[in-house]
């Protein structure tokens with residue numbers, strides 16, 4: 001059946017890959033990933049602006065990453081969001097605090113069950129300090145093959161030189177399991193000598209506050225930038241983001257080309273004068289900075305990610321927009 005296009009109908013065009021075949025625009029793209037809520041009958045979506053291929057790509061990558069591998073992905077569960085995912089993505093680490101009273105659990109990798117946010121007894125693990133990043137790396141049995149020992153990165157054990165390597169293995173269920181794991185660690189080139197015998201005793205996880213550590217890499221930034229470009233397409237216009245000045249941001253989102261500068265602002269203050277933050281909302285805004293156009297996403301806890309979307313240009317005053325998204329409610333235009 002042929003349809004006659006009305007004069008008002010805009011032919012579809014993907015803002016990310018330039019696809020224009022109407023057959024490849026069956027789905028709708030959500031501006032705010034669905035894991036973070038539904039916003040009554042005004043859940044912001046894009047129709048005819050993101051093709052099915054790109055939509056699927058985003059759903060399987062950035063949206064999943066934010067929903068399962070970010071601090072906000074876990075925190076949203078506290079506000080009544082649900083998940084069918086048992087454990088978080090590998091890029092999110094949940095660790096016991098750096099408290100000497102915790103014994104071997106001090107600073108250890110915890111095992112977070114996402115469904116009910118219960119901390120399970122920690123799994124058998126290697127902890128090794130990366131001297132270049134200053135951060136402890138954790139390896140479970142199934143990801144030991146990602147470990148490549150290099151003395152300039154991980155230091156050297158005690159010997160002729162003073163020891164700089166800080167490494168330990170904990171939480172085996174038996175001596176055999178400990179020895180087996182230790183052997184695998186040695187096969188990765190780590191000059192590890194067996195630790196104290198009590199290191200394989202494991203009991204129930206104590207009731208303590210745990211800390212989440214997320215990895216902010218390009219994939220993470222792509223996920224955030226996608227929300228911001230979608231947001232601009234929805235609340236400014238699709239024509240706006242199709243302009244050349246958005247191409248660097250669009251290419252970064254879809255193809256990982258180039259890089260976007262960003263900063264993480266850990267603030268519990270609201271940056272809108274005269275307005276108190278009303279958690280649990282996600283606030284998204286576009287604003288001008290001396291460097292260019294900044295897109296900001298502020299999550300439930302006040303952590304705000306600022307991304308430089310356009311370098312050296314600015315938006316008109318009427319394009320500076322801020323919306324708050326609270327699950328179950330209509331989006332709130334904070335500029336009004």
Ligand SMILES: [Zn+2]
Pocket residue numbers: 014015016017018019050051052053054055
């Ligand atoms: Zn596309």
